[in-house]
Amino acid sequence: MTRYILQRLGYMIITMFLIATFTFFLMKFLPGTPLSAADKLSEEQQAVVLEKYGLNDPVPVQYFNYMVNLTQGDLGISFQFDNREVTTIILERIGPSMTLGFQAMVIGTILGMLLGLISAIYHNGFLDYGSTFIAVVGKSIPSFVFAGILQYFVGVKLGWFPVALWEGWEYTVLPTVALAIFPIAIAARFMRTEMLEVLGSDYITTARAKGVNKFGVVFKHGLRNALIPLITVLGPLAIGLMTGTLVIENIFAVPGIGEQFVKAINTNDFPIIMGTTLLIAFLFIFIILVIDLLYGVIDPRIRLAEGE
């Protein structure tokens, strides 16, 4: 197990290094400098600005500096906002993104599991078809389309929740729902398949034969065993949510990482683009690692298989 973790950590570091290198040189190829909008500056002034961003050094030196700073958590200075460090900007904005992602994840998986459970219990019944339909539609309809529907009908027509901005609890409702539809769909589909398989297995028949009531069979014997494989979908779910927040934050004007990222793309603010890219990449890799390890820890069958 230790060897496996070390190996995975090794891969993680290599991947992060490659991504950082790749993004760095990519940004060097892109047109645009912090001077783009300031052509009127004299040559001396331009030199001062370039010096401030360390852009006068040869590229290899810049690369070395960037990498050294990166290991210390310093992502450079933003082009767009004068003298503001990228790390600070990102830290300020990580809160709303995390809130949204976390709420959507928790609400989505719980609701999805319930739907899947209902499907499996009433297999091939009306409720099963209903929740399967919800799952297919939820998986297919892009989150931004769903966000539009919510914004127009719930926000504008009914006026139940604010349409945009970020000023309190009620502002999180619509974006959370828009994001949660994806985890609901995925968890429901997955739960249904797993639960059907578990309910058909021998130990369930045994439990039933011994007189355990339906409730006990489903929740005590069935659900617990069906939950384990659910961990495997948490990774793709979290990644799906990260992709989703990029657009959802823009639609609902949430001051999070995603909104900042899109702004940075539109203003060629390379330090912020790089910083956010690295952050997204890091989260992505980290989540996959944690879930893989968690899976091994929770399911005794996997641990046994590795021990052999």
Next chain:
Amino acid sequence: MENHKPSKDLFVPVERTDNDSEKINRPSLSFWQDSFIRLRKNVGAMIGLFVLIALGVMAIFGPYMNSYGEFEQDLSRAKMPPKVEGLGWLGMDGTLSSVQTADTLEKAEQKAYMRFNNQEEFITLQTLNDGSNGQPAEVEAEYDVYAAKGMEDQSFWFGTDGLGRDLWTRTWMGTRISLYIALLAATIDMIIGVAYGGISAYYGGRVDNYMQRIIEILVGIPNLVIVILMILILEPGILSITIALTITGWISMARIVRGQVLKLKNQEFVLASRTLGSKDNRILRKHLVPNVLGLIIINTMFTIPAAIFFEAFLSFIGLGLPTPIASLGTLIDDGFKSLQIYPHILLFPAIVISLIMIAFNVLADGLRDAFDPKMRE
């Protein structure tokens, strides 16, 4: 119940020969025929298939069904609501409506007229609440945009956008481009993935080892990041979006093909073929790939909606196709800008993209079941 016992002389022994007992009564079905029969029984998948065919036909012929061009701008007809002769009951009657509330009926009416530029002759008012029962007065105003602009003889089936471009034409042109990007990306993914996975598994040993190490590193890089970075250097365009989508897209295909080929390559029919003198190339093409084809098709069917989603997603974060090209993504992005007052601009592309995504997913699910021999009855 009384038990009737039929007398024995009612029975005549069947004439049986050896030939008959070995006779195969059911028609022999190939894998594909069998799968197709199962697919046909799957109602959802068939509906999905028909929806896709219908949308495909519309994407090809839709833009030519009226006389408005894709890039034909005319600000005098900007943001016209949809109007289809005979579909007025669906709300597609070319009018805009708005509910206004105020303290008194008079004020509410005034507000309602104001909302539509005071063109009273084209506004029909309907009083929802005259304000006499203590609640604020409510008035619903219906504004006939086509009459107000003197365009009664015209009808924009899906309405027009902010620059007066016909949304019917643009929606189907956008569908065409989105489908084109998705199909192209899926095909390239398929070719690279099958070649990579097939070679890696078939040759095995050191080749496989190195090729898998490369995949392991690539898998770790989030495709979201790669796609965005690629678009940044390549400049948005149909080709660059396709390339960006394929850069990481082929990996899952390669993994699936590799797993399957590893399983198949040690089976007897491959050995037999080899004994008969087949070269590697022939074994891969004639024996291994056809046996993996089912999985390849299913995986491609799931790649296509994913590619459509990513194209739309890129438009959203400002990396989509450059204006004035229409794709479902750029149209939806555009629709959000005036969602509150003119929801029709968002509505139609959103419906089309949702239908495409649902249809592909349902069809892919159906195919997966159909190709699974365990589901055979």
